[in-house]
Amino acid sequence: MRLPLQSPATLLLAVGALLGLNFPLGKLARLAEVSPTLWAALISLSVSLVLGGWLLLQRRPQPWNAQYARYFVLTGVFCNALPNLLILSALLHLGSGPTSVMLTLSPMVTALLSRLAGLRAPGRLEYGGIAVGFVGALLVVLARGNGGASATWLWMAVGLSIPLLLGVGNVYRSLDWPQGADETWLSVGSHAVAAVLLLAACALTGAFDSLPRLLEIPWIVIAQMVASVLTFPLFFRLQAVGGPVLLSQIGTVAAAVGVAVGAGLLGERYPPGVWSGVLLIALGIGLTVRAQRGRSGVRMQ
Secondary structure: OOOHHHOHHHHHHHHHHHHHOHHHHHHHHHHOOOOHHHHHHHHHHHHHHHHHHHHHHHOOOOOOOHHHHHHHHHHHHHHHHHHHHHHHHHHHHHOHHHHHHHHHOHHHHHHHHHHHOOOOOOOHHHHHHHHHHHHHHHHHHHHHOOOOOOOOHHHHHHHHHHHHHHHHHHHHHHHOOOOOOOHHHHHHHHHHHHHHHHHHHHHHHOHHHHHHHHHHOHHHHHHHHHHHHHHHHHHHHHHHHHHHHHHOOHHHHHHHHHHHHHHHHOOOOOOHHHHHHHHHHHHHHHHHHHHHOOOOOOOOO
């Protein structure tokens, strides 16, 4: 019998749920006038420092060679820092609705790139789950609106580059996975690189001006740090046992969790269309997980 941390379905729900907390926590941070770039840096910094410290306490030697260095840099830049910066930039110009739609394209892009790269090709049921989840996310976005933001062709192009970048990252992490790698070590290395880049971006954009705001919301900061530290070892574990296509579904799970947390804890009220979308997202995830059962996925360990 597989342990919970080896079950792709359990990992998908766990990682998606933890990521879903980012939406309400990020909203609370924005209400406290914390810079989004500084908030993104906080996430990567907390992952690298807390998990790095834990590894030091364990006194377990971690491998370091050219492949690990390449993996940390490429993952940190193209899978963590750059997507975060593009998302934060697009939100200001496209609005939350259209940007969310762009993110829900990631599973489709990942499935296509996975097939082109010679990894496991999704079956019809899995493609169906991806499509149903996308429709559900689209319903959520349309019901909530786009915040009145007007889009230009340039920023639409930037928005479309986000799912492409995420899809490339999902496939790359599988193709270049270091043999026998520790998921925690991969989290530390990649987020250390991302933290350096995001802190540099903070310095260049003046985001550090909002640093005192963090002291005004200590419990929100702690909650975000805990959620981030728990998320990314499980994230890399899901990559190992589920492969890139299943991993790409975490965004739709996170969207549903974000809506539920917003309604349950933040008192947000949504029209019926949002809840219809959430139900479709749940159905899509169920189809994807069912299709994934019995298939080996991509295993790097």
